[in-house]
Amino acid sequence: MFEEFRKYLGYRINISESAFGEVIKLMVLKKACKHETLLKAGETYHKGYFVLKGCIRSYCISNGKEFVMQFAPEHWWMGDKNTLAKPGPALLNIDALEDSWVLQFGPDFLEKMERIAPEFRYMMQDIQQNNYRAMQERVINLLGLNADEKYTQFIKTYPGLANRVPLQMIASYIGVTPQTLSRVRAKVYAPVL
Amino acid sequence: MFEEFRKYLGYRINISESAFGEVIKLMVLKKACKHETLLKAGETYHKGYFVLKGCIRSYCISNGKEFVMQFAPEHWWMGDKNTLAKPGPALLNIDALEDSWVLQFGPDFLEKMERIAPEFRYMMQDIQQNNYRAMQERVINLLGLNADEKYTQFIKTYPGLANRVPLQMIASYIGVTPQTLSRVRAKVYAPVL
DNA sequence: CGTGGAGTTGAATACGATCAACACCGGTGG
DNA sequence: CCACCGGTGTTGATCGTATTCAACTCCACG
Numbered sequence: 001m002f003e004e005f006r007k008y009l010g011y012r013i014n015i016s017e018s019a020f021g022e023v024i025k026l027m028v029l030k031k032a033c034k035h036e037t038l039l040k041a042g043e044t045y046h047k048g049y050f051v052l053k054g055c056i057r058s059y060c061i062s063n064g065k066e067f068v069m070q071f072a073p074e075h076w077w078m079g080d081k082n083t084l085a086k087p088g089p090a091l092l093n094i095d096a097l098e099d100s101w102v103l104q105f106g107p108d109f110l111e112k113m114e115r116i117a118p119e120f121r122y123m124m125q126d127i128q129q130n131n132y133r134a135m136q137e138r139v140i141n142l143l144g145l146n147a148d149e150k151y152t153q154f155i156k157t158y159p160g161l162a163n164r165v166p167l168q169m170i171a172s173y174i175g176v177t178p179q180t181l182s183r184v185r186a187k188v189y190a191p192v193l
Numbered sequence: 194m195f196e197e198f199r200k201y202l203g204y205r206i207n208i209s210e211s212a213f214g215e216v217i218k219l220m221v222l223k224k225a226c227k228h229e230t231l232l233k234a235g236e237t238y239h240k241g242y243f244v245l246k247g248c249i250r251s252y253c254i255s256n257g258k259e260f261v262m263q264f265a266p267e268h269w270w271m272g273d274k275n276t277l278a279k280p281g282p283a284l285l286n287i288d289a290l291e292d293s294w295v296l297q298f299g300p301d302f303l304e305k306m307e308r309i310a311p312e313f314r315y316m317m318q319d320i321q322q323n324n325y326r327a328m329q330e331r332v333i334n335l336l337g338l339n340a341d342e343k344y345t346q347f348i349k350t351y352p353g354l355a356n357r358v359p360l361q362m363i364a365s366y367i368g369v370t371p372q373t374l375s376r377v378r379a380k381v382y383a384p385v386l
Numbered sequence: 387c388g389t390g391g392a393g394t395t396g397a398a399t400a401c402g403a404t405c406a407a408c409a410c411c412g413g414t415g416g
Numbered sequence: 417c418c419a420c421c422g423g424t425g426t427t428g429a430t431c432g433t434a435t436t437c438a439a440c441t442c443c444a445c446g
Contacts, residue, residue, distance in 0.1 A: 126279065143368040
């Protein structure tokens with residue numbers, strides 16, 4: 001299972017076996033069953049995840065409504081960036097959409113990891129940068145696209161996920177009702193005449 | 194003019210006069226006239242700003258449409274976070290909404306600043322954290338609020354700005370047409386009966 | 387076998403967009 | 417000084433997209 005994480009790192013940076021060994025000592029391998037909660041909003045001990053297998057998602061509750069913030073299939077990082085550096089109660093909930101294997105880490109993981117090898121710092125900086133950009137693009141999509149376009153955009157952002165996660169959650173993520181998304185699908189994937 | 198920046202820092206961290214002196218050596222005081230462009234999308238030399246007086250805004254063009262990403266009145270930081278750490282062409286445009294005084298800094302400002310005093314690092318980390326959270330809240334607002342609520346939310350996010358920046362830009366920021374926003378205003382600020 | 391959640395589909399509704407006309411103001415030039 | 421112009425915001429009427437309400441199907445699961 002750890003091999004999967006080793007491979008992921010290998011694609012991005014060059015680190016020694018010993019450095020790798022030190023990093024995984026900071027993480028806990030964990031199996032999360034479908035529907036299992038990995039982080040509850042309000043918890044003060046901040047946990048983050050790297051997904052080895054399966055798929056998890058983060059969401060928050062606002063005005064009684066549930067909003068999906070992010071999906072994380074294999075090789076995605078997931079965490080509540082709000083409480084990453086700053087202590088405080090988590091704002092997000094995280095749970096598993098499928099039976100999954102994840103690496104869990106604690107609040108000081110990033111800091112410690114960076115101390116092991118400088119490459120980690122650059123890698124994580126890069127990831128956070130991408131994350132920020134993705135967020136910005138999401139805002140632009142929400143501002144400028146109609147239901148059809150939003151869905152098309154979603155497919156680009158999360159290749160392969162459209163038929164893997166529940167329609168409702170995709171609807172929540174892109175900001176349309178499940179009914180509307182269902183109709184969009186029927187239209188876009190219209191029977192080839 | 195620099196005194197303004199000194200005051201801002203004083204509220205947040207304790208630093209020596211010499212450290213302050215070193216920091217402002219990394220910045221350029223600049224006057225930006227109304228409508229003046231401070232950063233053009235595509236530019237590779239990344240510039241960031243701290244607003245001393247006046248108000249600037251960032252926006253991007255997507256599908257020929259203009260989307261306001263952020264406003265920055267006095268004491269706000271502004272920059273294209275996409276290209277902050279990673280080099281590359283800027284995605285955002287920045288221009289002045291009023292005659293403004295700003296402190297401009299270059300791509301390596303943050304790094305250098307952090308080396309002067311560790312307090313700066315914590316301060317900037319805090320600011321970036323807040324920024325991220327604000328972005329997340331914006332997504333939730335776009336997903337869950339109607340025109341009225343979005344405007345009310347805007348007023349909370351940017352106190353005092355509602356009657357300071359053009360209506361069109363607020364409309365662009367919250368994702369409604371100028372006409373709709375005009376009607377919302379007429380309704381919300383309805384003549385007290 | 388039966389139940390409940392998830393997805394689909396139809397019909398009615400509502401909210402915001404669009405099209406259009408007009409008022410208002412600041413700036414420019416005659 | 418006034419006339420003109422363009423940009424900005426307001427308001428009305430119409431239109432279209434997505435929401436809402438509702439009924440029904442289809443599985444997954446106990």
